[in-house]
Amino acid sequence: MALMRTGRKIKDLGITGPFTRWYDKNTREKRIGEMREYAAEAKRHLADNASVLEVAPGPGYFSIELAKMGNYTITGMDISADFVKICKANAKREKASVNFVQGNVSQMPFEDNAFDFIFCSAAFKNFKEPVKALAEMHRVLKKDGIALIVDMNHDVSKEMLEEAARAYSKPGFERWFMVMTFKGLCKGAYSKNELEEMIKQTPFSKNEIKESGIGFYIYLYKQ
Numbered sequence: 001m002a003l004m005r006t007g008r009k010i011k012d013l014g015i016t017g018p019f020t021r022w023y024d025k026n027t028r029e030k031r032i033g034e035m036r037e038y039a040a041e042a043k044r045h046l047a048d049n050a051s052v053l054e055v056a057p058g059p060g061y062f063s064i065e066l067a068k069m070g071n072y073t074i075t076g077m078d079i080s081a082d083f084v085k086i087c088k089a090n091a092k093r094e095k096a097s098v099n100f101v102q103g104n105v106s107q108m109p110f111e112d113n114a115f116d117f118i119f120c121s122a123a124f125k126n127f128k129e130p131v132k133a134l135a136e137m138h139r140v141l142k143k144d145g146i147a148l149i150v151d152m153n154h155d156v157s158k159e160m161l162e163e164a165a166r167a168y169s170k171p172g173f174e175r176w177f178m179v180m181t182f183k184g185l186c187k188g189a190y191s192k193n194e195l196e197e198m199i200k201q202t203p204f205s206k207n208e209i210k211e212s213g214i215g216f217y218i219y220l221y222k223q
């Protein structure tokens, strides 16, 4: 039986330095549609004036797109000071009202029961303490609140990864680089079994894990 990998990172993989600027540009040019889709999915679960937390926003585009879609109080929290700076500049340029702060998902700088909805994409596999991250999400969610985590599926096929990489890259070096990156990221991602095992160790008593393309939509309900 494969060993469960539920806390295998040596440290939190916060992104810093020049790579943050590349990541920002790449997200704006190639993933903005994806961010709008995530925001539309979040909106389905939100009442007017809902309080929303984005964990690990990177350059912040989910929060910025959601801010344009309704009257919400939105906070974005990332461990990387470089990304927090980029988030603030992006929100200012887009005239979006989002409060971006620095913090670690393992110990979030928020009160208990503070948010109606939490969103986190492409970051859960990077967390050093994933079970603690889930427990923290439960702590800061209000009763009846929902956390939505979107991340890659460890068990996705090589063919699906290659197809997904094609959508983000031009043929040639860029395509090769994207395929290698996706394969590397997939190795570090969790399987459905591993996710279920981790969720069992937290106070979340209800969840749904939906497969979508090369990843999962993981809905966690605080009851």
Ligand SMILES: C[S@@+](CC[C@H](N)C(=O)[O-])C[C@H]1O[C@@H](n2cnc3c(N)ncnc32)[C@H](O)[C@@H]1O
Pocket (backbone or CB within 6 Å): 012, 013, 014, 015, 016, 027, 055, 056, 057, 058, 059, 077, 078, 079, 080, 083, 103, 104, 105, 106, 120, 121, 122, 123, 126, 127, 128
């Ligand atoms: C691959 S990026 C994903 C960014 C964005 N959510 C997206 O979908 O493009 C992973 C993000 O997780 C952040 N991160 C990693 N470990 C973290 C932690 N322990 N707490 C908060 N943020 C963290 C990184 O700094 C980075 O911004």
